[in-house]
Amino acid sequence: MKRILQQIIIVVLILLLPAGVLLAKGQKEERALQFALPGNPDTLDPQKTSGTLTFQVLKSIYDTLVEPDQTGKIVPALAEKWSVSTDSLTWKFTLRKGVVFHNGDKLTSRDVKATFNRIRSKKTASPKAKEFGAIKEIDTPDDYTVVFKLKEPSAPFLAALASGWGAILPESLIDSGHNFASEPVGTGPYSLSKWVRDSKIVLKKNPNYWMKGLPAIDTVVLDIIPERSVVVQGIISGQIDIAYRVDKDDLPTLKANPDVKIEKSLSSLILVMAMNSSRPPLNDLRVRQAINYAIDKQKVLDIAYGGGKVIGTFLDYSNAYYKDFTNLYPYDPEKARELIKEAGVTKDTVLQLVLPQNYELHVKAGVMYQEMLTKVGLNVKIKLVDWSTWISEVYRQSKFDLTVIGHTGKLDPDGTLAGYGGMKRYVKWNNPECLSLINKARVTTGFEARKKLYDRALEIMAKQVPFMYLGTNYVYNAIRKDVTGFRMTPKLDTLDFRWTEFK
Amino acid sequence: MGEGEILLHIQDLDITFEPGAHAVRFLELDIRKSEIHGLVGESGSGKSVTSTAVIGLLPSPPAKISSGKIIFKGRDLLKLGKEEMRKIRGREIAMVFQEPSKYFNPSMKVGEQIREMLSLHFGMSRKSAVERVLELFNLTGLGKSNFGGGRRILNSYPHELSGGMKQRAMIAMGIACSPSLLIADEPTTALDVTLQMQILDLIHDLQNRLKMSILFISHDLNVVKHIANRVSVIYAGKIVESAAKGTIFKNPMHPYTKLLLLSIPDPEKRGTPLKTIPGTVPDAESIPSGCAFHTRCPYVRKICEKEIPALKEYENGHTTACHFAGETE
Amino acid sequence: MKRSSVSSRLMLGAVIYLVILGAAAIAAPVISPYSPTDQHLENRFAPPGHKYILGTDNFGRDNFSRMIYGSRSALLVGIVSVSIAVTIGITVGIIAALSTGIIDNILMLLMDSVLSFPTILLAITVVSFLGYGLLQVMTAIGVIFSPVFARLVRAEALSIKTEEYVEASRAMGSPAVKIVFLHIMPNLMGKVVVQASITFALSIVIEASLSYLGLGTQPPTPSWGLMLKDARNYLVQAPWMSIYPGLALAMTVLSFNIIGDTLSEKINPRIVKK
């Protein structure tokens, strides 16, 4: 038997040897920035997806004509400057000179034209095509001038150009039918060096980037790590440099480590519990109001979402068009109970709270909502569904009573508000007045004029409560102390590594 | 006692199994040199337990040898150490089992199974051991061409051989080291009658040639009658009668032996009912007091219930354990 | 004897544990100090103490109460999924064993197909098909394990079929249904019970794994798997959140395995004998 044991030990050693050799081999490469990403972008083609993760990654690979700065103001990017005709129908952009694509092509106006023709084409079947639905035609008077002619005035047009789906692609590759999904080619600060799905995305610095001296770091590695506890341990042990949107519950652990700093910022999310206003008893305003009274919003924000600002209507807290209506429905379970009694809702009426199971925060919030609504006498049952079910059943077909979701902020309020008040939106809330106000605001230019329209629309939404408005949450990015300059684009929440550097 | 030197002397052997089963009770048995000693008994009579004890393979626990001696060539096997006993097994005392299909390792070639014991006991080289195995095959008739020749058997797996061939191979294994005592535990029970005859003849023939002693265990009186020189009858863990073959079949003394012989169907007695022994064979857990056979014995008397009859010699070499041996007829 | 006393003592321990667990599951409302879903938001992550015996979780829910209620899901998962697996398995297995040729082949092909789905993938598929929830998960687990029983039952039934008492029964003119219920079923139940006890344990673990993927029990219903899933993020911060449900899960699985082992040794006398 001794001999058998010896043999076992030998075999184990032989098995472990290669591992040891690999471990011993110290890698002395230049430090790459390690960034923890919770999931995988589906595709890297900016025109064929609506995935947040895709746009977050693409920010480093592509540029847009214009982009939001840190305050959310739209500033020049690939376009040096632009002008608008007085009727707001003709937009003229002058392109920056000397910009080259990763493949060596020079950026010209033809690239811009080809890009927007591609996204508008039926063949592309882009989910973002309608963002550019106002365009009538695109002219290229010379290599560095692009002229967009619109069918009608469009306030959100500039915002669309600044968004991720406004990324400029090289014409030559568009013509050849290049596969942008896995081999993106743009003008961005980084080019894609390697992409191992579900493992990592490696970005290499673009030496010809048009912003002189940027980016600072040669290599950025986006590590795809689905397990939250691994991310936390990774940042503590220094195997990860930046982890964005860490859970508030993990903050004590992270803060205990002297090498980690936490950067807190307000997101642009509009966190809500949506209600299906076409289904009884939610078609009764009193019930919707009751639900708004029943929720201790600050508590849910604090516990489920890691804190934030309570909102009273359907716009993110830091939005320029945001108006405060939080005093309309304060936390008042007594009142909620009364209203429910008044509306005649009993325990026999089951309200189904559908939660998208892949969003842990929404599930958490949902669990809290259910508990709070139960306390005021509603019978709420939770149903978890996966994302695809949520989007096709809940969002597309309104098969739900209550659901929890966060609407991402948009550069232009129209991106958020378009269509509400009409039955096409998933909450099935019918209010022609609100709808017409929003539609009017889209074709109105000038901040003050639009603000007046939106104020009214938001007030209707705040009073009619097709949603239980929760708030805009804080996000916490955990960053190693020796890393600075990591930015997230306001409203779009994309990752911007241009100014990131090691100290 | 009869002629011939005693090779194995079992004295007062007493074996119990854990939950109170008395499998072998103060058993006495002598096996002489160069004799085929038939041990006859029904199932559960303790015949296999005895032979397993002789070869030192009783699993302990649950078995426990509470008293007795097994003297083989002057040494008490029960006092030997494990390693000493192992060296005797296969070399001095070998065993042939009932069902060759179960008692061969199914995943090892037959030749190899015999070869390994030769190498172990004699330190023979592989080549000379293989030679010896082939020789053994010739000896046991396996070398014959109708079996495909010895080399074919050598490289066959047990399941590739027929029942008769397997039993021949088993016997070849038993005699591989030329043991002085071969224990054959019901070696033909699993075989068809025609094959049984061949194997019996083979054993007979080998004994003639190799002059070893054979302890031949069987439940079949006819088989024992055919092959043995001496016969012992075992009942409930005790030898009840022992004698030369001629004597015991002609002149059985113990009532059990007598009745057993009469209960065998004989075509010549067609139409007459068989003599039967009433009742059933007692379990090792519940052996009747006194003479264990008294519950079934037609000649039972008072004393039989109380006293265990001793094994006494009545004629030359004819011993029996009955209070009234020689009286009843 | 040493080993029998050890194994019977283990068996006794396992049975006692399960009886206590079962009693706790039934009497959960009486035993639990708090409602398992009640969120004491001011007492999140409270360590074990006199107010909360086993501490609270990230919503301030009482860990002990959740564990007691969680035993309901655990036992329910075991009972329901094993029942489903056994029912499908016995039906398919016996039909396959009694019918020859094409039906046998088709049934076994079907079972092979189920087997050729890896366990977790099949569970995900079934759950996606039926929707999320405890009942659906139990059904999924039941379906997953049914081929194991079908194969076992078929093999056993095939061998019992050739037993002489079945032949004798046919010779006496017993109809097939009677033979199945009188002779075949009672004699294969022994092995089915052994397999069931092991499957019982496995199904509880699988439910936990599915909960990890978000496919298991629906919140806020407490289940040990769900508790472990939530707890993994607070390993350092609130170890009690994982230790106790983990322990309960391990003990339960252990108990069923011990029972399965003991039963199988009883059924296989060859091993016991020597």
Added chain:
Amino acid sequence: MPLIIFIIKRFFRLILTVLLVSTIIFFVIRVIPGDPAAVIAGIDATQADVAAIRAQLGTDKPISVQYIHWLRSVALFDFGNSMITGEPVTKQILKRFPITLTLATLGILMGMLIAIPLGVISAVKRWSPVDYFGMLLSQIGMAVPSFWLGIILLLLFAVKIHIFPLFGSGGIKYYILPSLSLGLARAAVILRLTRASMVEELSKEYIITARAKGLTERLVKYKHALKNALIPVITVSGIQFGYMLGGAIIIEQVFSLPGLGRLFLTGIYQRDFTLIQGGVVFIAFVFSLINFLVDILYSVLNPKIRVG
């Protein structure tokens, strides 16, 4: 029966299984709620956008038409392109498979390395401390969910003692911990089987023969009994290996390994029809193939079954 007929028949059976499995999955995923077009379109898209995407994916056609189309392309060994990422399904699967294969291979090896010696010693020395240790280990292995074990291992060996990486993929060092947590659960099963099988073999008649021949205990146990005892162990390990190939999702998730399981999981969540279909055919095929190989291995190991 000649080996070749045996193989042909088994292969035919294998194809039937795969066909059945893939047909079931084809219809099931189309019946369950969820739509790849809606996933691509996202939250802000209009119904018209979704319809356009659906037309492009071909999911607007009648289900029977889709099925026939799919069968036709599968017959040509073309699993199509992923609906979500647009990449060829075959390429994606083949990229992921080596990772899962490595994981499963190492996992089963570790499982066997732990389980077989321990199982054998447990059987030989039944009811000894080694036996109890083995039992304890196997029970723990069975009772602890693998994601839990994985996280504990990570905390111990990637955080507390930094000898293995916390995440990522590449060299063998990335596979040690995941294989270990995968292997430990399997070790439990294999250990129990090894022990039972060894105990059973040791109680068989040929062991008595071996002892009666005067063989040493070591030869009896490790030459005669062990080989026979390992036959069922090896076949079961083979099947366990098959399970691991498809069942490593959770381990891949915990250890951030880009294996087949996660590809498949994402596919299901996103209703990537082509990917799921291709993946199921692949996994069912591999699983059946392994079963098939295990059968052949079994007949090689066990001369009694050997066909011929």
Added chain:
Amino acid sequence: MSKSVDSALEVKNLTKVFHGHSFFRGKQETSAAGKKETGDGDFTAVDRVSFTVKHNTIFGLVGESGCGKTTLARSILFLDPPTSGDVIIDGTNLKNLTHRNLRLFRKRMQIIFQDPNSALNPKLSIKRSLEEGLRNQKYSSGKITGRIDRLLDLVGIPVSCKNKYPHEFSGGQKQRMVIARALSLEPEFLVLDEPVSNLDVSIQAQIINLLMDLKKQFSLTYLFISHDLNLVSYLSDEVAVMYRGRIVEQGPVLAIMENPLHPYTKKLLLSIPGNIEKIKNRENAEIFLTGKKPGKDVELFSLTGCSYYNECPVREDFCLKEEPSLRIVGIGHLIACSNDKYLKNQLLYKS
């Protein structure tokens, strides 16, 4: 006795072929040597067997393991219906019965198996085992109880034991219960398939006596199957010897015992230990026991003529030409052997 037909059982040209492997599942076991392979894995276990059993007699069937005797028994009772041929019991051809009628008919024919340990369902009490057949025939509960008590009494089992389970009894007792169960439906015809070979010598005699008593008491007809020629000869009125699925010799027991003709019958008879001493002097026993005529053996699968060819000590080349059929050599004495010269010699020698 007023029976409409003279014979209790008539078997005509009964053949049973087993099919090898199905399409999906390969047959795993290799077929044992000595069976007739007819290509593609089929083999003929019983080959055109015919015989007649008269009322109230015992017909003995002798053969070695694998000769097809058990298959024949099962085929006769339609437990596994024959591939071809007829089984006529008391004038009823079983082939013509519907599934349902066959089940009803079963009460008239019963079988007793070799292994009493496997013949009783271990999960049923003795009472439950015994009442199964009675319930099938819709006896009332009260009647059943009375009948079970009488049956147990008949076979010598205390009635008080009827609620016990099989494992509480010895082999001999179990076989008694099996007999009781077989008799429960008052059959006229019983197949006894090696009913005593698993029993101890002292018990064997008890069971045989019991069977003989019962036969007398209920005017039963037995088909007694055994490998033990001595036993069969002791019991039977007529004996048939089977070799590889065929009957090679058949006749009244005295004819077979006194004047066995087929070389295989001779070998069987001589193989019984003890017989050789008795018979040795009578003829040249050694030849038939071990002898074998020189010459080339034929591979089994290509054997066309007499299936005993390879082992036969009196074989001739013409034996390979065609399969010998049974022919009459004495009163009721049939033999399947083509070697006329040998047969003539044998008959001359006898007389």
